[in-house]
Amino acid sequence: MKNVYKTLLLLLLSLSFIACDDNSYDGETGLISPEMVSQSSINLSLEKIYKDVILKDINTTYEQSLLLIESVKDLNETNTTATLLVAQEAFKSLILAYKSVESAYIAGRESDAMRDIAEFSLEQFILNSKGDTLFTDLQNIFDGTGALYKNSHLGITALEYTLFDRAVTIEVMHTKMNTIRLASALTMAQTISQNLLLVKNYYESESEFLQESDAAMTLLLNQLVDNTYKLKEKRIGDAGGFTLKYQDNPDSTRLEYYKSVHSLEAIKTILVTHKRIMENGLTEIAKLANAESEANAIVEKLSEAIAICDSFPDSLEAHVASTQTQELYNTIIILQMNYTSLINGLNFEQDLLEADGD
Numbered sequence: 001m002k003n004v005y006k007t008l009l010l011l012l013l014s015l016s017f018i019a020c021d022d023n024s025y026d027g028e029t030g031l032i033s034p035e036m037v038s039q040s041s042i043n044l045s046l047e048k049i050y051k052d053v054i055l056k057d058i059n060t061t062y063e064q065s066l067l068l069i070e071s072v073k074d075l076n077e078t079n080t081t082a083t084l085l086v087a088q089e090a091f092k093s094l095i096l097a098y099k100s101v102e103s104a105y106i107a108g109r110e111s112d113a114m115r116d117i118a119e120f121s122l123e124q125f126i127l128n129s130k131g132d133t134l135f136t137d138l139q140n141i142f143d144g145t146g147a148l149y150k151n152s153h154l155g156i157t158a159l160e161y162t163l164f165d166r167a168v169t170i171e172v173m174h175t176k177m178n179t180i181r182l183a184s185a186l187t188m189a190q191t192i193s194q195n196l197l198l199v200k201n202y203y204e205s206e207s208e209f210l211q212e213s214d215a216a217m218t219l220l221l222n223q224l225v226d227n228t229y230k231l232k233e234k235r236i237g238d239a240g241g242f243t244l245k246y247q248d249n250p251d252s253t254r255l256e257y258y259k260s261v262h263s264l265e266a267i268k269t270i271l272v273t274h275k276r277i278m279e280n281g282l283t284e285i286a287k288l289a290n291a292e293s294e295a296n297a298i299v300e301k302l303s304e305a306i307a308i309c310d311s312f313p314d315s316l317e318a319h320v321a322s323t324q325t326q327e328l329y330n331t332i333i334i335l336q337m338n339y340t341s342l343i344n345g346l347n348f349e350q351d352l353l354e355a356d357g358d
Helices: 002-016 039-078 081-103 112-122 128-142 156-164 170-176 179-205 213-240 263-288 292-311 323-345
Strands: none
Touching: 039 081, 039 179, 039 213, 039 263, 081 156, 081 170, 081 179, 081 213, 081 263, 112 179, 128 156, 128 179, 156 179, 213 263, 213 323, 263 292, 263 323, 292 323
16 A cells, blocks of 8 residues: 555656746756846855855864864773763764765765765765674774774764664663774774865865856756755665665664664754755745746755654654654655756756665
């Protein structure tokens, strides 16, 4: 019955997203009717998105990484449950800040090197057999029979396991914090901070995002729709058992932060970041190009999804098989389609979404 419902939902949605008649195409890819659109207004909106969201978020995340380093240093010096809790809270602050950076990560679309920093050196969303291999590697290191040498040993996923294991209690976790594990946590935190500094420096001195408005719009729109797709498929669908790969087989260990139990907060942060981008300039650009209805539909669905996140009684890990998770997934389906409508309404082309076939 669930599959029938999802099929009907998709059919209804596909019929509802027909291009609006008020959009007048100029025959080329790019903003609609450029003679009717104020280029200075577009540039100002893009600059606001860049300064008030992209630059602000990477600076905040880098600052959080420095605080994380200090908390892990304190943990190394004292190794108490109190300092472990402080380090765990610093980790939470770091990952939630990074979710904002990741949501609008146009650097990876501008530069292959910057893409690799994010995908291979910072955030490694490792699942199933890949995840098991990483955790086995790390446990061998902590037991004194291995060494930190891979990128995967030094990123956010590795640090989460180091500080939380597999969602064990603070008392149990404290018993696992031997000298090697403590030193490894500090190396990981320092490496993450160094990589975030590279991202910060890129945005401040190398990015060409603001040089040409159509190119900037292409980067931003495709990043938002791709990030929404990954939110739907990887961060909700796989764990909830809504995707073809894991159909009707919910499992909370497929959630992104199931070890630290922060998956719901991470999802909400992504949605809030998308809304900030809309409110800091993208909606205004859509209005200038007669695509206000498409932008408003996105903001509406973002607000609905955020409200669903707020309605969970506690963690997503505890309610992965709930009707609320299904509702959140269905809402993100519509959100993704709304982004496609906006891309079409602004006369841009959408990149093909990369589906993981593992």
